[in-house]
Amino acid sequence: MQNIKVGLLGFGTIGTGVVRAFQKNPGLLASRLGARLELVRIADLDTTTDRGVQVAPGLLTDDAHTLLNDPEIQIIIELIGGYEPARTFVLQAIRNGKHIVTANKALLAKHGEEIFRAAEEAGVNVMFEAAVGGGIPVISAIKENLGANDFSAVYGILNGTCNYVLTRMDEEGEDFADVLVEAQRHGYAEADPTFDVEGIDTAHKLALLISLCFGTKVDFDQIYTEGISRVTALDIEYARDFGYKLKLLAIGKRDGEQIEARVHPTMIPANYSLSSISGVFNSIRLVGDFSGPVMLSGYGAGMLATASAVMGDVLAVARDLRTNTSIRVPAMGCPQSQLKSCTIKPMDQLVTSYYLRFNVKDQPGVLAQIAGILGKYDISIESMIQPHRHEAEAVPIVFMTHVAEERSVAAAVAEINRLDVIQEEALLIRIEENLE
Amino acid sequence: MQNIKVGLLGFGTIGTGVVRAFQKNPGLLASRLGARLELVRIADLDTTTDRGVQVAPGLLTDDAHTLLNDPEIQIIIELIGGYEPARTFVLQAIRNGKHIVTANKALLAKHGEEIFRAAEEAGVNVMFEAAVGGGIPVISAIKENLGANDFSAVYGILNGTCNYVLTRMDEEGEDFADVLVEAQRHGYAEADPTFDVEGIDTAHKLALLISLCFGTKVDFDQIYTEGISRVTALDIEYARDFGYKLKLLAIGKRDGEQIEARVHPTMIPANYSLSSISGVFNSIRLVGDFSGPVMLSGYGAGMLATASAVMGDVLAVARDLRTNTSIRVPAMGCPQSQLKSCTIKPMDQLVTSYYLRFNVKDQPGVLAQIAGILGKYDISIESMIQPHRHEAEAVPIVFMTHVAEERSVAAAVAEINRLDVIQEEALLIRIEENLE
Numbered sequence: 001m002q003n004i005k006v007g008l009l010g011f012g013t014i015g016t017g018v019v020r021a022f023q024k025n026p027g028l029l030a031s032r033l034g035a036r037l038e039l040v041r042i043a044d045l046d047t048t049t050d051r052g053v054q055v056a057p058g059l060l061t062d063d064a065h066t067l068l069n070d071p072e073i074q075i076i077i078e079l080i081g082g083y084e085p086a087r088t089f090v091l092q093a094i095r096n097g098k099h100i101v102t103a104n105k106a107l108l109a110k111h112g113e114e115i116f117r118a119a120e121e122a123g124v125n126v127m128f129e130a131a132v133g134g135g136i137p138v139i140s141a142i143k144e145n146l147g148a149n150d151f152s153a154v155y156g157i158l159n160g161t162c163n164y165v166l167t168r169m170d171e172e173g174e175d176f177a178d179v180l181v182e183a184q185r186h187g188y189a190e191a192d193p194t195f196d197v198e199g200i201d202t203a204h205k206l207a208l209l210i211s212l213c214f215g216t217k218v219d220f221d222q223i224y225t226e227g228i229s230r231v232t233a234l235d236i237e238y239a240r241d242f243g244y245k246l247k248l249l250a251i252g253k254r255d256g257e258q259i260e261a262r263v264h265p266t267m268i269p270a271n272y273s274l275s276s277i278s279g280v281f282n283s284i285r286l287v288g289d290f291s292g293p294v295m296l297s298g299y300g301a302g303m304l305a306t307a308s309a310v311m312g313d314v315l316a317v318a319r320d321l322r323t324n325t326s327i328r329v330p331a332m333g334c335p336q337s338q339l340k341s342c343t344i345k346p347m348d349q350l351v352t353s354y355y356l357r358f359n360v361k362d363q364p365g366v367l368a369q370i371a372g373i374l375g376k377y378d379i380s381i382e383s384m385i386q387p388h389r390h391e392a393e394a395v396p397i398v399f400m401t402h403v404a405e406e407r408s409v410a411a412a413v414a415e416i417n418r419l420d421v422i423q424e425e426a427l428l429i430r431i432e433e434n435l436e
Numbered sequence: 437m438q439n440i441k442v443g444l445l446g447f448g449t450i451g452t453g454v455v456r457a458f459q460k461n462p463g464l465l466a467s468r469l470g471a472r473l474e475l476v477r478i479a480d481l482d483t484t485t486d487r488g489v490q491v492a493p494g495l496l497t498d499d500a501h502t503l504l505n506d507p508e509i510q511i512i513i514e515l516i517g518g519y520e521p522a523r524t525f526v527l528q529a530i531r532n533g534k535h536i537v538t539a540n541k542a543l544l545a546k547h548g549e550e551i552f553r554a555a556e557e558a559g560v561n562v563m564f565e566a567a568v569g570g571g572i573p574v575i576s577a578i579k580e581n582l583g584a585n586d587f588s589a590v591y592g593i594l595n596g597t598c599n600y601v602l603t604r605m606d607e608e609g610e611d612f613a614d615v616l617v618e619a620q621r622h623g624y625a626e627a628d629p630t631f632d633v634e635g636i637d638t639a640h641k642l643a644l645l646i647s648l649c650f651g652t653k654v655d656f657d658q659i660y661t662e663g664i665s666r667v668t669a670l671d672i673e674y675a676r677d678f679g680y681k682l683k684l685l686a687i688g689k690r691d692g693e694q695i696e697a698r699v700h701p702t703m704i705p706a707n708y709s710l711s712s713i714s715g716v717f718n719s720i721r722l723v724g725d726f727s728g729p730v731m732l733s734g735y736g737a738g739m740l741a742t743a744s745a746v747m748g749d750v751l752a753v754a755r756d757l758r759t760n761t762s763i764r765v766p767a768m769g770c771p772q773s774q775l776k777s778c779t780i781k782p783m784d785q786l787v788t789s790y791y792l793r794f795n796v797k798d799q800p801g802v803l804a805q806i807a808g809i810l811g812k813y814d815i816s817i818e819s820m821i822q823p824h825r826h827e828a829e830a831v832p833i834v835f836m837t838h839v840a841e842e843r844s845v846a847a848a849v850a851e852i853n854r855l856d857v858i859q860e861e862a863l864l865i866r867i868e869e870n871l872e
Contacts, residue, residue, distance in 0.1 A: 137581035148747030311584030
């Protein structure tokens with residue numbers, strides 16, 4: 001039986017999960033693959049910490065180049081994360097003819113084109129199932145079995161940290177900052193949570209999904225990105241009163257020749273299946289012209305679930321190696337040369353309904369002032385609540401609008417924000433009723 | 437660009453969907469595949485009916501052998517359904533070196549081993565994504581990206597007809613027979629609905645899922661199979677009152693060295709994500725040791741969704757052909773010789789809680805008689821309702837039990853059925869609280 005040798009760059013949390021996967025089911029893997037997978041080298045700057053897994057003496061090195069230059073290693077798993085040195089190492093491994101399996105969405109969202117082109121030239125695979133949706137096999141579904149579909153939409157919950165925080169805020173009524181601290185304590189949020197809570201991680205993933213589904217290049221910077229840090233437990237409570245759940249959604253949608261590409265807190269009807277995705281779970285809905293809506297859900301992060309996706313990619317590459325195939329499926333579903341450029345629909349042309357919360361001085365005439373400005377911009381109001389009245393304090397007024405153009409809503413909100421009675425910049429949350 | 441020639445056996449509903457898929461996105465398919473897919477021949481006994489799609493003159497024949505013996509055709513799509521002549525045609529195509537894509541779960545559940553062994557000998561693929569869960573890419577997920585997992589459970593809603601009927605009964609309070617007639621009128625149920633409503637179709641699919649997930653041979657006849665024809669709208673209403681939904685579930689679970697393999701109406705907590713799968717949607721939950729629970733949902737049947745799965749398999753085979761690979765992934769995930777035999781756990785050893793409905797003569801002392809027998813068999817009752825009292829008519833008494841062994845419950849029910857006051861055989865519905 002053939003031996004396929006694998007090297008691992010990065011022995012952090014996910015790296016540890018991957019080592020466990022190599023160790024736990026070797027017989028099962030060999031039986032399914034028809035070859036033996038062998039983890040022959042691990043590189044990490046930290047060679048001393050006890051990760052709770054046993055590795056053979058000499059397996060762990062602090063020098064990545066011993067892996068990158070080892071002619072016996074055919075597959076490199078990159079789990080360093082971030083831009084550098086990951087980019088340099090990956091490009092060198094590709095030049096050395098090694099196949100790449102990575103979980104690094106930031107790297108691919110920023111340097112994907114360079115890496116994918118280098119891989120095409122070298123005739124090696126770059127696999128990245130673990131970069132989106134943790135253990136959920138969404139990348140392979142798009143590229144493989146759903147590959148005969150022309151997709152019209154891809155959207156979902158792509159960040160476990162945000163979904164955990166929003167779920168706790170919903171269930172416990174706690175505020176953002178408190179839940180975040182608790183999430184950090186449980187290891188569900190990073191020490192610096194900016195990438196997660198500000199939606200950047202979600203946007204990295206959406207960029208990959210849009211390219212895969214629509215066959216387009218998408219510049220990550222073009223994706224409208226807004227995080228959850230301004231959402232309060234009160235907003236979630238109001239959402240519930242109106243029959244909605246609040247989720248951080250990534251939305252990619254075809255709209256004629258344009259593509260909607262946006263990440264923001266979103267209110268969706270409580271009876272949507274996405275509304276039931278709670279805690280660290282992720283869920284992605286793909287809409288194909290033949291398949292119709294297909295929804296894939298599971299753990300969006302975590303040591304073992306992410307290791308499952310990494311190992312699935314390793315298996316796929318190993319199957320190609322066993323059968324002497326090279327690049328059976330291009331990294332982005334079609335050759336880089338065939339990816340089209342696309343026009344992202346400007347946010348001010350978005351048409352949807354809105355949740356608007358204003359914190360105002362509690363004095364007579366405020367509602368009339370705000371309603372007057374909304375009316376002037378042709379924004380019609382479906383309902384309004386002013387839940388807590390405390391004489392002389394700042395109080396929230398919440399409006400749910402009918403469908404309106406974002407340009408008008410933004411202009412109205414800007415004008416309202418300049419009123420003397422406004423105590424704090426308004427919060428605008430988009431409502432999506434036509435996704436499922 | 438290479439041309440890959442495909443033949444289609446069976447020009448019914450799904451066949452028509454497949455023809456549409458070939459016609460609608462040829463450029464997209466070629467770009468993703470790096471080769472051109474060409475549908476060169478269709479065989480069906482009916483060569484005259486207008487299916488609403490244009491096919492070139494001469495493409496359609498009533499003689500399957502012109503496809504099976506055409507040396508240019510490399511892939512045969514079998515959509516005839518049923519055992520014969522599908523089995524004979526598929527075996528002949530395999531002997532002639534053609535790869536097979538099929539949606540025929542009955543054929544594979546009954547003759548799978550013969551077909552898979554023949555394909556291994558001939559070095560061709562047998563792909564069957566469309567046989568389970570319509571457009572949901574579950575077979576490929578198990579074999580490919582989740583392939584590094586040791587699975588402990590696979591379960592879900594696998595029959596769109598049953599789920600449609602149960603959903604309508606739930607939402608409208610209509611009775612089984614009425615909804616079935618309506619489903620037939622809408623084309624959601626066959627003229628002879630036995631395979632669907634009696635759970636046989638679900639059991640065929642479960643047999644395939646169990647083999648794939650657990651690496652075992654499973655004899656389809658060993659799967660305990662019970663359909664939904666005895667369920668009434670009242671049972672669904674009671675389920676709701678107790679906080680449950682009633683679904684026809686397929687359940688495959690590892691239990692030590694044994695495997696639970698069963699299909700039956702099941703009450704599951706209303707807040708389970710499977711409870712929100714309504715109408716013709718299907719959903720499958722896979723539990724892997726690394727991935728954790730992964731849930732895949734989508735249309736479980738229908739012309740276009742099933743065509744999506746068929747075309748995904750055609751793409752996979754075509755990718756192998758383009759790269760000169762043969763049998764990159766074995767049909768059942770590992771070679772036939774490595775499938776283990778397994779022991780199915782006898783139903784009377786099942787331990788769960790139960791919903792029991794007795795229709796009794798409305799007279800004093802009945803409850804005491806029934807409760808006495810349940811107590812004798814050590815079955816403890818969690819709650820009881822006797823909702824409608826109509827002097828002298830048959831009335832239902834419903835019990836929800838605590839966890840008990842099925843052997844005891846079956847014996848108690850048999851004894852109760854023999855009581856004079858019993859008007860109709862008891863209905864027993866299993867409750868699953870530990871699935872998610």
